[in-house]
Amino acid sequence: MKLYYSPSACSLSPHIVANELGLPIELVKVDLVAKRTEHGEDFLAINPKGLVPVLQLDDGSLLTEGPAVVQYLADLKPDAQLAAASGNMARYRLQEMLGYINSELHQGYLPLFNPACSDEVRSARTAHLHKHYRLIDAALGRTPFLLGDRFTVTDAYLFVITRWADIVKLDLSAFPKLLAFQARIAARPAVQAAMRREQAASA
Known part of the structure; x- marks a missing residue:
């Protein structure tokens, strides 16, 4: 491939x-x-x-x-077991999380990469991302990975998108569980x- x-x-x-x-x-x-x-x-x-x-x-x-x-x-x-088998609720939960990361985080970052991004747009996008990271931080306070005790494809996607925070200078210090997650995933061989x-x- x-x-x-x-x-x-x-x-x-x-x-x-x-x-x-x-x-x-x-x-x-x-x-x-x-x-x-x-x-x-x-x-x-x-x-x-x-x-x-x-x-x-x-x-x-x-x-x-x-x-x-x-x-x-x-x-x-x-x-x-990086994804649950098709046809059961665990797989739909995985697709639900992938869709959430894609629509609310992935797309939320994109305007911040534009050098012409205005302060108004940046402020709105920052608030949007912080809102959704607050939910993710709470979820990661209950389990080490997004969907429980096992690493799945959703964790890879969240990790990659969240790395963009450093590039666009988005402060994530209010989300300690998320930052611990990022460090944990980064350490995987x-x-x-x-x-x-x-x-x-x-x-």
């Missing part, structure tokens, strides 16, 4: 999941501004959305959108390996 990614983007989440599962994966770096791959390919010809992640399967077909990609990867090795690999590719 081949994963099209951009350093520090949400594509780090499926990279982490692949590492956790021990799945061999070829990485192809994408310049999201120029819309070119590291091999000079037109990325828009690969994914007209112009976004990462893109997972190219062994049959050549493509899968996009991070929540879908991480679930696909988890289902390749169900015994690892699969996570460290993914970050090292992407950092080396960016050097």
Whole structure:
């Protein structure tokens, strides 16, 4: 399989999941501004959305959108239990959490990456993110991971998106459980390996 990614983007989440599962994966770096791959390919010809992640399967077909990609990867090795089996309430809870992270956190950060972001927009986005992080911090006060006592694909996604707080200078000091979670996930060998690999590719 081949994963099209951009350093520090949400594509780090499926990279982490692949590492956790021990799945061999070829990485192809994408310049999201120029819309070119590291091999000079037109990325828009690969994914007209112009976004990462893109997972190219062994049959050549493509899968996009991070929540879908991480679930696909988890289902390749169900015994690892990174996602509950399809068709039961635990899987729907996992999809519920992926959707929540995607809509309220992932999308909430995006305006803050715009250099032209006004103080008014920044204030509104900060309040929005803090509101939702307050709920997540409370949940993490009950269990070590988002869905209980086991690491799942939702934890990889939350970890990656929350790393953006440092980039956009979002203060998360009011959420100690969240910060402890970030440190706990960052210490996982699969996570460290993914970050090292992407950092080396960016050097």
